[in-house]
Amino acid sequence: MLVRLKFKKEGPIRFVGHLDMMRTFQKMFSRAGIPIAYSEGFNPHQVFSFASALAVGVTSESEYMDVKLTKDVAMDILLEAINEKAPVGIVFLDGVEIMSKETSAMASVVAATYKIEVLNPIITVDMVAEMMSQDTLMIRKKNKKGKINDFDLRPGIINIVLKEGNLIMTIANGSHFNVKPEMVLEKLLALNDLSYERGDYRFHRVEIYHDHNGLRPLLEVKLGS
Amino acid sequence: MNKLFLEDKILLQVEKPARYIGNEVNAIYKNENEVAIRFALCFPDVYDIGMSHLGLSILYNLLNQRDDLWCERVFSPWVDLDRIMEEEKLPLFALESQEPIKTFDFIGITIQYEMCYTNILRVLDLAQIPLLSKDRTEDHPLVCAGGPCVYNPEPISDFIDFFYIGEGEVQLDALMDAYKFHKESGGTKKAFLEIAATFEGIYVPAFYEVSYNEDGTIESFLPNNPNARPQVKKVIMMDMTGSRYPMKPIVPYIQTVHDRVVLELFRGCARGCRFCQAGIIYRPVREKDLEALKEQAIEIVKNTGHDEISLISLSSSDYSHLNALASHLIEAPELAHVNLSLPSLRIDDFSIELMSKVQDVRKSSLTFAPEAGSQRMRDVINKNISEEDILKGAYEAFMGGWNRVKMYFMLGLPTETEEDVLAIAKLGQDIVNQWFTMPGDMRKQRLQVVLSTSFFIPKPFTPFQWMGQASSDAFLEKSKLINRNINKKNIKYNSHDADTSRIEGVLARGDRKLNEVILKVYQKGARYDAWSEHFDVALWNEAFADLGMDSAFYNERTRELEEILPWDFIDVGVNKSFLHDEFLLASKGETTVNCLEGCTNCGAMCFEGGICYARKA
Ligand code: SF4
Ligand code: SF4
Numbered sequence: 001m002l003v004r005l006k007f008k009k010e011g012p013i014r015f016v017g018h019l020d021m022m023r024t025f026q027k028m029f030s031r032a033g034i035p036i037a038y039s040e041g042f043n044p045h046q047v048f049s050f051a052s053a054l055a056v057g058v059t060s061e062s063e064y065m066d067v068k069l070t071k072d073v074a075m076d077i078l079l080e081a082i083n084e085k086a087p088v089g090i091v092f093l094d095g096v097e098i099m100s101k102e103t104s105a106m107a108s109v110v111a112a113t114y115k116i117e118v119l120n121p122i123i124t125v126d127m128v129a130e131m132m133s134q135d136t137l138m139i140r141k142k143n144k145k146g147k148i149n150d151f152d153l154r155p156g157i158i159n160i161v162l163k164e165g166n167l168i169m170t171i172a173n174g175s176h177f178n179v180k181p182e183m184v185l186e187k188l189l190a191l192n193d194l195s196y197e198r199g200d201y202r203f204h205r206v207e208i209y210h211d212h213n214g215l216r217p218l219l220e221v222k223l224g225s
Numbered sequence: 226m227n228k229l230f231l232e233d234k235i236l237l238q239v240e241k242p243a244r245y246i247g248n249e250v251n252a253i254y255k256n257e258n259e260v261a262i263r264f265a266l267c268f269p270d271v272y273d274i275g276m277s278h279l280g281l282s283i284l285y286n287l288l289n290q291r292d293d294l295w296c297e298r299v300f301s302p303w304v305d306l307d308r309i310m311e312e313e314k315l316p317l318f319a320l321e322s323q324e325p326i327k328t329f330d331f332i333g334i335t336i337q338y339e340m341c342y343t344n345i346l347r348v349l350d351l352a353q354i355p356l357l358s359k360d361r362t363e364d365h366p367l368v369c370a371g372g373p374c375v376y377n378p379e380p381i382s383d384f385i386d387f388f389y390i391g392e393g394e395v396q397l398d399a400l401m402d403a404y405k406f407h408k409e410s411g412g413t414k415k416a417f418l419e420i421a422a423t424f425e426g427i428y429v430p431a432f433y434e435v436s437y438n439e440d441g442t443i444e445s446f447l448p449n450n451p452n453a454r455p456q457v458k459k460v461i462m463m464d465m466t467g468s469r470y471p472m473k474p475i476v477p478y479i480q481t482v483h484d485r486v487v488l489e490l491f492r493g494c495a496r497g498c499r500f501c502q503a504g505i506i507y508r509p510v511r512e513k514d515l516e517a518l519k520e521q522a523i524e525i526v527k528n529t530g531h532d533e534i535s536l537i538s539l540s541s542s543d544y545s546h547l548n549a550l551a552s553h554l555i556e557a558p559e560l561a562h563v564n565l566s567l568p569s570l571r572i573d574d575f576s577i578e579l580m581s582k583v584q585d586v587r588k589s590s591l592t593f594a595p596e597a598g599s600q601r602m603r604d605v606i607n608k609n610i611s612e613e614d615i616l617k618g619a620y621e622a623f624m625g626g627w628n629r630v631k632m633y634f635m636l637g638l639p640t641e642t643e644e645d646v647l648a649i650a651k652l653g654q655d656i657v658n659q660w661f662t663m664p665g666d667m668r669k670q671r672l673q674v675v676l677s678t679s680f681f682i683p684k685p686f687t688p689f690q691w692m693g694q695a696s697s698d699a700f701l702e703k704s705k706l707i708n709r710n711i712n713k714k715n716i717k718y719n720s721h722d723a724d725t726s727r728i729e730g731v732l733a734r735g736d737r738k739l740n741e742v743i744l745k746v747y748q749k750g751a752r753y754d755a756w757s758e759h760f761d762v763a764l765w766n767e768a769f770a771d772l773g774m775d776s777a778f779y780n781e782r783t784r785e786l787e788e789i790l791p792w793d794f795i796d797v798g799v800n801k802s803f804l805h806d807e808f809l810l811a812s813k814g815e816t817t818v819n820c821l822e823g824c825t826n827c828g829a830m831c832f833e834g835g836i837c838y839a840r841k842a
Binding site: 011012015016017020023024026027028029030031033037044056057085087088089195198200202 | 226227229232233234236242243245246247248249250261476478479480526527529530531532562575684
């Protein structure tokens with residue numbers, strides 16, 4: 001049985017990075033005693049994957065993962081068993097069974113919404129509007145090999161608004177086109193000759209989407225179960 | 226539980242911020258208003274190291290079993306955070322409550338190696354607590370320490386209010402009861418220390434007076450307080466099966482040195498290698514019951530979710546029921562996805578079958594610690610392995626599929642000659658030759674032999690406690706000699722840092738006069754001396770020079786038998802006369818039977834249990 005689970009991550013555990021979250025979840029699943037599948041080979045590992053890595057320091061109300069089980073388990077029982085053993089700050093909220101043909105969460109992610117609390121209020125509505133009126137927003141980015149590329153951010157910004165001191169942005173996310181919220185912030189500030197200080201912002205991921213007749217949250221799977 | 230002491234801004238700047246957030250699975254949270262005693266349990270090194278230490282986990286569990294006490298963890302902030310905390314004058318905090326430890330009742334420090342002494346001062350300093358015991362007031366925590374290094378507590382006696390010599394399980398509880406009673410009745414610190422001094426195993430340095438001869442050796446070492454015991458005897462658990470073991474150890478978020486369940490099979494070691502302090506100070510061997518271990522393994526796996534179990538004891542393969550235990554751990558259905566790792570197996574009873582059952586042959590390397598290259602040298606140190614055992618073990622391992630071998634040796638052992646040093650290189654080559662005696666189709670992979678040498682450091686409570694340590698120059702000569710004489714094609718050679726070994730040698734057998742040196746070195750900026758990339762020997766050399774002291778007095782000098790040694794006031798059960806007899810046998814190159822083969826009446830029988838009696842039963 002394949003399931004897609006939705007969980008939130010909040011509190012101090014936001015400082016636990018992606019790889020450590022993988023280890024933490026492996027141990028959590030073992031403690032919970034759920035019938036998780038293991039891969040073949042000399043060093044079998046649990047079969048699960050996260051939809052999208054969450055950066056250190058970022059909280060989220062909608063993270064997703066696909067998990068393979070060796071037996072069918074009722075969703076409420078599964079969620080309860082995991083929640084009982086989850087570390088502080090991780091709560092599993094919901095889940096659906098997915099078909100084996102469903103594209104994996106990781107491969108299907110296209111966008112994500114972030115809410116960014118602006119602690120040092122220097123960003124204005126006008127600044128946001130001005131940025132969005134540009135046709136291109138070029139930035140320099142180092143690729144994995146360390147080569148510096150110029151790349152246009154603009155098509156990756158799907159929506160951005162400043163509301164009650166929070167910047168809410170929906171941006172491209174995933175393997176095809178990936179924009180990080182801090183790239184948008186940096187650009188926004190640079191256009192106004194301001195510099196970006198990580199400590200001035202608190203990042204929170206609100207939702208992760210795949211393309212399923214438009215942007216839909218990952219839990220709304222394409223192939224009905 | 227959601228509180229963090231450090232601002233996000235800081236946590237986002239430092240490497241591995243998860244070191245500082247607490248909240249791990251099985252971390253213990255209590256209501257601070259409902260406890261009478263706040264205890265900060267400190268491992269004076271970075272989180273990743275400290276969290277891998279079993280002793281810390283045992284004490285954390287033990288102390289937190291009391292409802293009236295909240296024991297929390299404190300580690301040394303890594304150098305990046307250290308700098309920020311200093312700049313911003315942030316006080317060191319405990320991981321659980323995220324509150325500064327300067328208002329706690331106790332700071333209890335576990336001291337596992339001498340090179341962390343400057344880190345201890347750093348912890349106190351960052352905590353904003355005066356470094357010297359005498360400068361602390363009634364408002365400051367009591368600072369206590371335990372662990373193997375406190376078997377010679379003298380070099381740090383000015384910084385620590387009292388030392389606990391022995392195993393925490395025995396009477397930490399009684400001590401906390403006494404403290405609670407004392408606190409409720411509003412007594413002074415000194416009054417509490419006077420009570421503590423009456424407990425067996427407790428050493429309050431302020432209650433002893435040391436005078437020195439003109440040559441710097443100790444003239445007398447005497448109590449100056451009626452409550453202080455002239456001899457402080459270590460306290461140890463005799464019933465290991467019944468002792469409280471952490472069934473729900475904390476599961477760190479980040480990768481630590483040991484990211485697994487650890488099972489303690491026994492305490493003490495039966496072997497009696499003459500250079501080894503642990504082999505003496507933890508005597509006698511006290512085993513845990515097989516059935517209890519089986520149950521504990523399953524329970525701890527269930528409570529942590531770890532996928533690996535490791536057996537840790539000084540010489541794990543000496544455990545009487547090792548095969549039964551290993552089979553159980555491999556076969557129990559509850560442990561289906563759990564691997565077993567078997568460290569410190571001895572080569573002489575090395576079982577390829579067991580090893581290949583539990584380890585991925587292609588990935589693991591085989592570790593042997595013959596400690597010396599020549600048979601003569603191994604006899605001197607009473608390391609009971611023959612060359613034949615080593616070569617046979619290596620051959621069997623190669624036939625079993627291993628192609629990586631690591632071997633550990635010591636340089637600068639007493640009576641060592643050039644021939645003994647060269648024998649290390651030769652033994653490495655003999656191992657390589659074993660490989661080539663295998664049929665060609667067994668040798669598809671590349672052989673890797675790694676020889677590592679450390680420098681011998683004479684330690685208190687060993688038969689070599691009177692011996693001079695070789696100088697740094699002599700050490701370097703020896704390691705160069707090996708380096709020149711190995712065939713680099715299949716052998717890789719690593720050597721420890723000679724300067725670190727020298728300073729460790731100084732601290733290990735130091736006296737009270739070293740307090741000043743350590744303080745000075747700390748003030749000059751020494752941090753993380755146990756980390757080669759941070760250790761700066763120049764600071765130590767300067768400190769000795771500034772104080773007009775000679776470090777060779779402590780490490781290179783050979784002591785007279787009559788000399789009062791700084792640690793003589795501690796009674797580990799093993800008699801000084803036994804150590805001396807062993808020293809004489811060593812000088813003659815004669816070996817001694819180990820406790821498994823026979824009893825040599827070392828004195829540890831006074832604890833009335835363990836192997837001294839089990840063997841006879
Ligand atoms: S086997 Fe030897 S070196 Fe190892 S702990 Fe025992 S006495 Fe020490
Ligand atoms: S008294 Fe005998 S058996 Fe006991 S530790 Fe000493 S030598 Fe070993």
